[in-house]
Amino acid sequence: MTTTLSRPVSGPFEKTPGWLDWxxxxxxxxxxxxxGAVDAHCHVFGPGAEFPYAPERKYTPCDAGKADLFALRDRLGFTRNVVVQATCHGADNAAMVDACLSSGGRARGVATVRRSVSDAELxxxxxxxxxxxxFNFVRRLVDFTPKDELMEIAGRIARLGWHVVIYFEAADLEGLWDFFTAxxxxxxxxxxxxxxxxKPVDGPEFGLFLRFMRENPNVWSKVSCPERLSVTGPKALGGERAPxxxxxxxxxRVVAEFPDRVLWGTDWPHPNLKDHMPDDGLLVDFIPAIAPTAAxxxxxxxxxxxxxxxxxxxV
Structure with a gap:
């Protein structure tokens, strides 16, 4: 049995050609x-008629608002959400904030801010x-922000007890290492x-990432988005349900070695996927394959x- 969520409502923007609807x-x-499970990485897109997309955006998504996010939360069995600011909204956090305020305390947010943000706004x-x-370092998604600006922002939000989320690609870790560790x-x-x-899980590239986590106990990782990383795709093998x-x-490997510093999220509504749009129910069935015990x-x-x-x- 499946549950159908409401479809995106057309707004004043035409979505990027080839964009797959959630x-x-x-x-x-x-x-x-x-x-009490938490979907610790998800987004809201608009709706564009209410929360316009940023003029400098690299893509225009379909609408995917808070009502559909909360319906998905309940369908999958999550209790809470962490809503991460989508790059299509730039530094206008209004849609994300609205989702948090509308959640009855069941959502927290991760924002995008600029150096010019006031203390009152924080x-x-x-x-x-x-x-x-x-902080997004994937150049196909955002324009480069100077590291001194990012470090200044990090110093200011540290006083609030906030953390920094970093998005980068594996080949760039070595060049960003000194900045991240500072x-x-x-x-x-x-x-x-x-x-x-x-590449091998024991190879040098992933080994660098594991060393990054070992040497920096303040570093956590989301073990999410297999749909973005997989080459074999969503099909389960050998009668198993896990895709x-x-x-x-x-x-x-990350869960086993760093069990106290891992998070998981759906990444709904899955920005910038071109080949297939995942079934979020099947994504949840990926979890016991990577975290095999109840603990x-x-x-x-x-x-x-x-x-x-x-x-x-x-607790």
Missing amino acids: YDGPAKPAFVLPA ERLHAAGVRGVR LPTTVVVDHMGRPDVT YRDVVPFAA LQRKLLVENPMRLYWPEEA
Whole structure:
């Protein structure tokens, strides 16, 4: 049985040609999430008529607003969300903040801010539920921001107890190492730094990422987005339900070695996917393949995100 979410409503923008609409009939996962589970990486897009997309955006998505995000949350069995600012909205965090404020305390946010942001605005974001900022180093998605500006922002948000989320590609880690290790906050890496899963899990490229985490105890990682990393694709093999099997060794390695510093999220509504749009129910069924015990699953989905985003409620 599937549940159909509402379809995106056309706004004043035409979406980028080739953009895949999010999948509106997610399967009910076979894996039952632990009580209090957090989807620690998801987005909202608009709706554009209410929350216009940034003029400098690199893409125009379909609308995917808070009502559909919360419907997906309930369908999959999550309790809470962490809404990460989408690059198509630039530094206008209004859609993300609105989702947090409308969640009844069940959503926290990760913002994008510029050097010009005022202390009053940072305080307003904090009151709305923002607990981090995102620095994006994927050049096809954003224009380069000078590192001195980013470091200044990191120093200011550290005083609020926020963290920095970094998004980069595996080949760029070595060149960014010194900057990342100088950040004065907890640092959360999106999607394991996008490893090339055709290379060995014990090879030098992924080994550099593992060393980055070992040598820097303030670094966490999201073990999410297998649909972005996989070469074999979503089809489960050998009668197993878990998809994206070629990503499993990488994510499982991170979970096993750093169980107290990992997070997981759907990445709904899956920005910039060109080949296929994942079934979010099947993505949830990826979790027990990378976190095979109840203790690891609870750390990944409940204890770690609560400690980072709702520390006042963490056990």
